[in-house]
Amino acid sequence: MPFVPLRVLLDYAREKQFGIAAFNVNNMEQIQAICEAAQEIMAPIIIQASKGARKYTNDIFLKHLMLAAAELYPDIPMVLHQDHGSSPEVCLSAIRNGFTSVMMDGSLEEDGKTPSSFEYNVAVTRFVVDVAHSVGVSVEGELGTIGSIEKMAAGELEDAHGAVGKLTIEQLLTDPAQAVEFVRRTGVDALAVAIGTSHGAYKFTSPPTKDVLVIDRILEIHKLIPECHLVMHGSSSVPQDLLQLINKHGGSLRPAWGVPVGEIQRAIKAGVRKINVDTDLRLAMTAAIRTEFHEHPDRFDPRGYLGLGRDSMKRVCRERMEQFGQTGHAKHIPHVTCEEMAKRYLSGFYGENAKPSPVLARASAKNSH
Numbered sequence: 001m002p003f004v005p006l007r008v009l010l011d012y013a014r015e016k017q018f019g020i021a022a023f024n025v026n027n028m029e030q031i032q033a034i035c036e037a038a039q040e041i042m043a044p045i046i047i048q049a050s051k052g053a054r055k056y057t058n059d060i061f062l063k064h065l066m067l068a069a070a071e072l073y074p075d076i077p078m079v080l081h082q083d084h085g086s087s088p089e090v091c092l093s094a095i096r097n098g099f100t101s102v103m104m105d106g107s108l109e110e111d112g113k114t115p116s117s118f119e120y121n122v123a124v125t126r127f128v129v130d131v132a133h134s135v136g137v138s139v140e141g142e143l144g145t146i147g148s149i150e151k152m153a154a155g156e157l158e159d160a161h162g163a164v165g166k167l168t169i170e171q172l173l174t175d176p177a178q179a180v181e182f183v184r185r186t187g188v189d190a191l192a193v194a195i196g197t198s199h200g201a202y203k204f205t206s207p208p209t210k211d212v213l214v215i216d217r218i219l220e221i222h223k224l225i226p227e228c229h230l231v232m233h234g235s236s237s238v239p240q241d242l243l244q245l246i247n248k249h250g251g252s253l254r255p256a257w258g259v260p261v262g263e264i265q266r267a268i269k270a271g272v273r274k275i276n277v278d279t280d281l282r283l284a285m286t287a288a289i290r291t292e293f294h295e296h297p298d299r300f301d302p303r304g305y306l307g308l309g310r311d312s313m314k315r316v317c318r319e320r321m322e323q324f325g326q327t328g329h330a331k332h333i334p335h336v337t338c339e340e341m342a343k344r345y346l347s348g349f350y351g352e353n354a355k356p357s358p359v360l361a362r363a364s365a366k367n368s369h
């Protein structure tokens, strides 16, 4: 059962009105932390890897770690998702490596730094949709540039990915009318929208107000394209107790605020289905490891500190999944394989715009026989 396409999970979450955290991973302990937390509360999960994470972990290692997760947790439906694919090539290599979902981030050009034109974004995203849907893999697109309205810039880079220089308010807030056109022309299953969140720990200089975190924009967009699942990037909450633990044990993080969980819950009510969380997991691991190093400088067994890091991350994962409403849903996710999804896309089940191009669909159908 475990591997499912993103679309299946998000369709179910829409029906039951909850959100799903998408956690970033780079190594075995992080995958274990997410799976153990999911097993405790029987939650379906989205595990995602950026281009940088795939390079760090190595695709073969990542693939086999995920196969191990599927074998050990057969009751937990899992999505393996490519986070911020900067080009069609990145998405295609993810598909070849068994990912059940890919993000084609055409909001930036292939360098991952320069904001792109709308037409470029449509073209690269449509290409990835054609290929991915022909093999039943889901696609997330991005419209607008993820970044801070306080700073009018992208903020911290995520694995060297993020817009460089000053951004305009038009770039930092996804335009609802453009979102309609984008989804119509690309046929994406999910869309990352820009509403003032940014990557990294330093999202806001004080608890955010509605002027710098524009949740209402989600509602506007959701009303216009209810069939497309909305995604919130940069949605860590940056728990103050973790910052304090890190700084108490030799760290030097500046004061930082993230997206309050209450605001994420409001966003879920407004139509968000996938919530990307990375920084909180990094903070949780670092806080535990720093504390251990500081309090027990005589110890040097990696199992000791990595195990504590894993436990700390697991607590945050479980907390977020509970807060987003994932508890208990694992058993009820329909078992739909990528092969079955490919047939659905081809039949027009998800609409004309989500159909793959006829040539690719024919090639994929031939290969599956």
Ligand SMILES: [Zn+2]
Binding pocket: 084, 146, 158, 199, 233, 234, 276
């Ligand atoms: Zn992101």
